[in-house]
Amino acid sequence: GAVVSQHPSWVICKSGTSVKIECRSLDFQATTMFWYRQFPKQSLMLMATSNEGSKATYEQGVEKDKFLINHASLTLSTLTVTSAHPEDSSFYICSASGRAFGELFFGEGSRLTVL
Amino acid sequence: GQSLEQPSEVTAVEGAIVQINCTYQTSGFYGLSWYQQHDGGAPTFLSYNALDGLEETGRFSSFLSRSDSYGYLLLQELQMKDSASYFCAVRDPGRGTASKLTFGTGTRLQVTL
Numbered sequence: 272g273a274v275v276s277q278h279p280s281w282v283i284c285k286s287g288t289s290v291k292i293e294c295r296s297l298d299f300q301a302t303t304m305f306w307y308r309q310f311p312k313q314s315l316m317l318m319a320t321s322n323e324g325s326k327a328t329y330e331q332g333v334e335k336d337k338f339l340i341n342h343a344s345l346t347l348s349t350l351t352v353t354s355a356h357p358e359d360s361s362f363y364i365c366s367a368s369g370r371a372f373g374e375l376f377f378g379e380g381s382r383l384t385v386l
Numbered sequence: 387g388q389s390l391e392q393p394s395e396v397t398a399v400e401g402a403i404v405q406i407n408c409t410y411q412t413s414g415f416y417g418l419s420w421y422q423q424h425d426g427g428a429p430t431f432l433s434y435n436a437l438d439g440l441e442e443t444g445r446f447s448s449f450l451s452r453s454d455s456y457g458y459l460l461l462q463e464l465q466m467k468d469s470a471s472y473f474c475a476v477r478d479p480g481r482g483t484a485s486k487l488t489f490g491t492g493t494r495l496q497v498t499l
Contacts, residue, residue: 312494314492315473316489364429375431375487377429379427379428380426380427
């Protein structure tokens, strides 16, 4: 079964509104989670590293004020897309480290469509 | 920075063998991973190579040559359900146990009858 659960799986919102996506680790504690974004037929691009109890680390070019990340507990990280615009429409996927090096468990992904 | 290149598309017939290549340029190297992603779904972990050579897991095998900065994923006895995108990935150095990964450009595999 899934070890990382993501919600919602899809969301449609109006331009200018904010959307929150939740990522939960099931049956294990994740001090670090990763948020990726994927545009159609493209690769996964890391947006930020979510650290429990501290500030997230953002990749170059990712606006931290637009993509708010909160990792308040060992099993929950949230990504909030603030003032969403159509160009933010994408597939957002969270992940947590597995036991082996090079292994990530991914959530089911959240497809965001901004009208 | 880190970059990983893969062929964009590969087509093969059911029952055949296909090889998906990955060449990488990295600052430090901690192993090569492979992931499968079906349309609309999340990536799933397939394999990991830290050392040179071939790792076999059922119908899938993965190979690594660190001297050539090259690896490949080999899929045998192809099935229709293998139609998906495949990504190679490298772990970012200096991150301790947290597996921050950089993904390759991805290869879309289409299996036909």
